[in-house]
Amino acid sequence: MDAFTLIAFVGTCFLFFLKASTAVDSISPSEPLPYGNTLVSSDGSFELGFFSPGSSGNWYLGIWYKNIPVRTVVWVANRMNPLNDSSGMLMITNTGEIQILSQNVTVVWSANSTAAAQNPVLQLLSTGNLVLMNERDENSGAYLWQSFDYPSDTLLPEMKFGWDLRTGLDRRLTAWKNSDDPSPSDFTWEFELQGDPEGVLWKGLQKYFRGGPWNGIGFSGSPSLKPNNPIFAYEFVFNEDEVYYMYTLRNKSLISRIVLNQTDYTAQRYTWSEETQTWRLIGYLPRDYCDTYGLCGAYGNCDNTQLPACQCLKGFKPRLPDRWSSGDWSQGCVRNKPLNCQRDGFLRFKQLKLPDANHSWVNRTMTLKDCKDKCLQNCSCMAYSSFDITEGSGCAIWFGDLVDIRQFQSGGQDLFIRMSASELGSKINETKLKIALTIATPLSFPLVVLIVCYYFGKSKKRSEERIEEKKETDISNEGQEEDMELPMFELARISNATDNFSVSNKLGEGGFGPVYKGKLEDGREIAVKRLSLTSGQGINEFKNEVKLVAKLQHRNLVRLLGCCIEGEEKMLVYEYMPNKSLDSFIFDQTRSKELDWSRRFRIICGVARGLLYLHQDSRLRIIHRDLKASNVLLDSEMNPKISDFGLARTFGGDQTEGNTKRVVGTYGYMAPEYAIDGLFSVKSDVFSFGVLLLEIISGFKNRGFFQPKHNLNLIGHAWRLLREGNPLELAAESLGESCNPSEVTRCTHIGLLCVQQNPEDRPTMSSVVLMLASEIELPQPKQPGFLLEKTAPGTDTSTSKHDSTTVNEITITILQGR
Numbered sequence: 175m176d177a178f179t180l181i182a183f184v185g186t187c188f189l190f191f192l193k194a195s196t197a198v199d200s201i202s203p204s205e206p207l208p209y210g211n212t213l214v215s216s217d218g219s220f221e222l223g224f225f226s227p228g229s230s231g232n233w234y235l236g237i238w239y240k241n242i243p244v245r246t247v248v249w250v251a252n253r254m255n256p257l258n259d260s261s262g263m264l265m266i267t268n269t270g271e272i273q274i275l276s277q278n279v280t281v282v283w284s285a286n287s288t289a290a291a292q293n294p295v296l297q298l299l300s301t302g303n304l305v306l307m308n309e310r311d312e313n314s315g316a317y318l319w320q321s322f323d324y325p326s327d328t329l330l331p332e333m334k335f336g337w338d339l340r341t342g343l344d345r346r347l348t349a350w351k352n353s354d355d356p357s358p359s360d361f362t363w364e365f366e367l368q369g370d371p372e373g374v375l376w377k378g379l380q381k382y383f384r385g386g387p388w389n390g391i392g393f394s395g396s397p398s399l400k401p402n403n404p405i406f407a408y409e410f411v412f413n414e415d416e417v418y419y420m421y422t423l424r425n426k427s428l429i430s431r432i433v434l435n436q437t438d439y440t441a442q443r444y445t446w447s448e449e450t451q452t453w454r455l456i457g458y459l460p461r462d463y464c465d466t467y468g469l470c471g472a473y474g475n476c477d478n479t480q481l482p483a484c485q486c487l488k489g490f491k492p493r494l495p496d497r498w499s500s501g502d503w504s505q506g507c508v509r510n511k512p513l514n515c516q517r518d519g520f521l522r523f524k525q526l527k528l529p530d531a532n533h534s535w536v537n538r539t540m541t542l543k544d545c546k547d548k549c550l551q552n553c554s555c556m557a558y559s560s561f562d563i564t565e566g567s568g569c570a571i572w573f574g575d576l577v578d579i580r581q582f583q584s585g586g587q588d589l590f591i592r593m594s595a596s597e598l599g600s601k602i603n604e605t606k607l608k609i610a611l612t613i614a615t616p617l618s619f620p621l622v623v624l625i626v627c628y629y630f631g632k633s634k635k636r637s638e639e640r641i642e643e644k645k646e647t648d649i650s651n652e653g654q655e656e657d658m659e660l661p662m663f664e665l666a667r668i669s670n671a672t673d674n675f676s677v678s679n680k681l682g683e684g685g686f687g688p689v690y691k692g693k694l695e696d697g698r699e700i701a702v703k704r705l706s707l708t709s710g711q712g713i714n715e716f717k718n719e720v721k722l723v724a725k726l727q728h729r730n731l732v733r734l735l736g737c738c739i740e741g742e743e744k745m746l747v748y749e750y751m752p753n754k755s756l757d758s759f760i761f762d763q764t765r766s767k768e769l770d771w772s773r774r775f776r777i778i779c780g781v782a783r784g785l786l787y788l789h790q791d792s793r794l795r796i797i798h799r800d801l802k803a804s805n806v807l808l809d810s811e812m813n814p815k816i817s818d819f820g821l822a823r824t825f826g827g828d829q830t831e832g833n834t835k836r837v838v839g840t841y842g843y844m845a846p847e848y849a850i851d852g853l854f855s856v857k858s859d860v861f862s863f864g865v866l867l868l869e870i871i872s873g874f875k876n877r878g879f880f881q882p883k884h885n886l887n888l889i890g891h892a893w894r895l896l897r898e899g900n901p902l903e904l905a906a907e908s909l910g911e912s913c914n915p916s917e918v919t920r921c922t923h924i925g926l927l928c929v930q931q932n933p934e935d936r937p938t939m940s941s942v943v944l945m946l947a948s949e950i951e952l953p954q955p956k957q958p959g960f961l962l963e964k965t966a967p968g969t970d971t972s973t974s975k976h977d978s979t980t981v982n983e984i985t986i987t988i989l990q991g992r
């Protein structure tokens with residue numbers, strides 16, 4: 175310390191004892207800032223001073239919002255060098271060094287100016303930036319030093335997050351260790367420069383979340399960051415001098431910040447709420463399970479609408495199938511067909527988060543065509559994509575295995591992945607309908623037909639385009655379409671196969687008619703549903719509907735093979751399931767032992783996935799309306815397959831969407847609003863799923879459930895056990911040792927969420943699938959609907975509400991074995 179400052183500070187200390195706490199607007203070598211005084215920005219929004227966080231007893235120099243009652247520190251100077259008492263003082267030297275002194279003499283922290291100083295002053299700007307400048311440079315924006323260059327855990331508006339490449343300055347965020355200790359923890363957020371720059375959250379030495387590279391609009395891994403949001407605007411600058419992200423508030427009177435939270439390892443964005451006088455969380459990263467870095471390993475694709483969330487990319491298979499199927503995806507996927515280098519091509523994947531790789535490279539001016547050639551030339555180049563999707567220009571290419579890919583439903587980016595020519599060849603047999611049907615997905619049936627007709631009308635003209643499209647096949651959608659023609663079976667052939675519909679081949683009887691087992695000439699086993707219902711539909715209408723239902727293909731749905739229409743006869747032909755239906759296992763004392771918990775859990779997940787497909791992922795939005803244990807069939811490997819889907823749609827003649835005069839369903843599984851008011855929706859299926867889930871766990875039927883202690887039904891019983899904190903008591907005795915307490919508890923919890931009284935309180939199937947697949951925290955269920963067993967314990971029959979006495983409209987189980 176030079177003589178001048180010593181004199182200066184002695185003078186000021188004297189002053190300090192005369193005036194108690196003072197707020198000043200600048201600090202100069204002759205006017206240091208002792209403890210108790212603060213430096214305030216000119217607009218009064220930020221304040222700098224000494225503070226002691228929590229119960230630590232340590233003192234730090236920091237910046238906080240002046241006008242917010244909740245002390246929110248946005249920057250700390252001496253994070254790693256706390257003062258052990260309140261004797262701190264901030265001062266600057268004539269040479270432009272900023273110092274924090276303890277006990278008047280010991281320098282515990284300092285920062286130096288980056289250029290020669292002349293009469294330096296230290297000021298706090300209205301942005302929260304603490305700046306050191308030469309007095310004559312005031313208002314010029316030339317700073318000798320600024321706190322914005324050394325962020326703590328908070329990113330304020332107008333603060334650059336990223337690199338100054340000229341000086342090598344790395345502006346990164348590091349979380350506090352805990353609320354008592356601002357010293358840097360192992361949780362950091364930093365721009366990674368290699369190749370295509372992107373923000374990465376690190377947990378120690380492990381990558382924890384990637385934001386994905388910039389694509390001209392946003393970051394490819396964060397599609398929810400939208401340029402047109404009402405709260406803030408943002409920019410990303412990437413040139414020879416700088417790489418940074420910065421946001422600015424649209425309304426300058428709003429208060430907002432981004433902060434790293436060590437407690438739950440998130441980057442959180444808050445705004446201040448004047449009304450409630452609290453911080454409101456408006457966004458955070460990582461958002462979900464699929465954001466976990468590298469969750470699915472190399473060439474694995476994470477899709478949180480699927481269960482399990484990890485799928486190998488098309489053209490790849492699990493490296494270690496056993497581990498993959500047990501949910502350990504870390505080893506990733508390998509190619510079905512090895513690369514050949516010279517004769518490879520590229521397959522286009524849509525709406526992905528761009529991958530991470532050991533090495534990537536960008537050129538911002540190259541065309542996509544040149545990019546492809548560039549990648550093709552180097553055998554270790556695995557993928558390319560455009561750099562800027564707004565113009566479809568620029569080139570990013572990746573070398574080495576591709577990791578941390580995820581599928582978005584909206585947003586994301588096209589990625590072209592190298593494939594061997596033979597893999598590409600097998601993709602060319604696409605049906606013509608694919609594109610038309612993809613477009614028509616959410617639309618209703620007549621529109622589908624219209625578009626299909628239109629498409630065929632146009633198909634000649636567009637054939638060339640289509641060939642181009644075929645080469646770079648779009649495979650973000652599930653499975654390929656097969657031919658539109660639904661196989662028609664002749665009556666004679668079916669009659670033959672079922673031994674003329676002999677009683678001995680009859681598998682069951684239900685609302686739409688009896689079901690027979692049959693064997694075709696080629697030995698294939700089938701199940702034939704002979705429809706007794708004379709619906710008002712014409713033959714063509716019926717055929718078209720059946721064709722559409724036949725398009726629904728999913729591993730957890732029973733496959734419709736074809737139909738038969740002759741005279742008054744209408745029949746549906748299904749694949750035959752050898753292992754009966756789920757109810758014949760779970761409700762049966764001896765057979766229930768064959769289903770241990772892991773099998774049951776797989777069945778639960780499979781049914782959830784099948785139902786999600788019906789609700790959301792298929793081209794038609796199908797509400798099952800009669801999901802129950804006897805409608806879940808099991809194949810030879812005990813994989814669950816939902817049956818009887820789409821029938822209510824096909825035969826529910828007089829229904830309007832969402833309301834039906836004829837209630838098709840089964841007591842015990844029907845949601846209150848459906849059983850009572852005939853209102854159905856995807857949420858009434860969710861209710862049935864919830865009941866089914868509780869039945870699978872407990873081995874009891876919801877309807878007819880009896881407990882000596884109370885007159886609750888199974889739902890009520892489960893609710894009571896969960897509330898009493900004994901959810902494990904619900905687990906069926908037959909589970910024995912196989913019972914996995916945390917999964918059983920979680921499933922019970924999910925089941926109860928699904929059977930909430932109010933449809934809006936029930937999760938969607940996509941949330942259910944996510945909840946089953948991950949460890950995310952579950953909302954607390956309220957009291958569910960239909961708690962009491964009001965009617966006499968009856969059998970598991972289904973009833974037509976409007977005509978329950980005469981028509982025995984049992985909804986049937988198609989394929990009950992003998």
Ligand SMILES: *[C@@H]1O[C@H](CO)[C@@H](O)[C@H](O)[C@H]1NC(C)=O
Pocket residue numbers: 258259276280
């Ligand atoms: C506080 O720190 C100073 C030096 O930094 C040291 O001399 C002193 O003993 C410490 N006091 C306590 C109570 O730890």
Ligand SMILES: *[C@@H]1O[C@H](CO)[C@@H](O)[C@H](O)[C@H]1NC(C)=O
Pocket residue numbers: 184187277278279
């Ligand atoms: C610091 O300065 C104050 C005021 O001049 C004085 O009372 C105190 O003893 C000094 N402390 C040390 C450790 O020199």
Ligand SMILES: *[C@@H]1O[C@H](CO)[C@@H](O)[C@H](O)[C@H]1NC(C)=O
Pocket residue numbers: 269271286287288289290291
């Ligand atoms: C601070 O910077 C000035 C010039 O920029 C230099 O003379 C001085 O030695 C530096 N001080 C320290 C502690 O690095």
Ligand SMILES: *[C@@H]1O[C@H](CO)[C@@H](O)[C@H](O)[C@H]1NC(C)=O
Pocket residue numbers: 425426427428
């Ligand atoms: C900005 O926000 C303030 C306070 O929240 C509000 O009073 C004002 O109307 C807003 N201005 C605009 C242009 O939206």
Ligand SMILES: *[C@@H]1O[C@H](CO)[C@@H](O)[C@H](O)[C@H]1NC(C)=O
Pocket residue numbers: 353433435436437438
């Ligand atoms: C961290 O996040 C949790 C939960 O979101 C919140 O309760 C806590 O206040 C946050 N901590 C900080 C320091 O913001």
Ligand SMILES: *[C@@H]1O[C@H](CO)[C@@H](O)[C@H](O)[C@H]1NC(C)=O
Pocket residue numbers: 530531532574575576577
């Ligand atoms: C980079 O290469 C190393 C060693 O070859 C490998 O362990 C690592 O997983 C690779 N990382 C990525 C992102 O591909």
Ligand SMILES: *[C@@H]1O[C@H](CO)[C@@H](O)[C@H](O)[C@H]1NC(C)=O
Pocket residue numbers: 537538539540541544
């Ligand atoms: C990027 O590509 C353009 C056009 O192909 C080329 O002129 C330029 O040199 C390339 N830049 C780099 C850095 O490779």
Ligand SMILES: *[C@@H]1O[C@H](CO)[C@@H](O)[C@H](O)[C@H]1NC(C)=O
Pocket residue numbers: 533551552553554555573
């Ligand atoms: C292919 O790219 C890698 C990574 O950039 C490089 O090391 C290698 O030399 C390139 N090979 C050829 C033949 O250009």
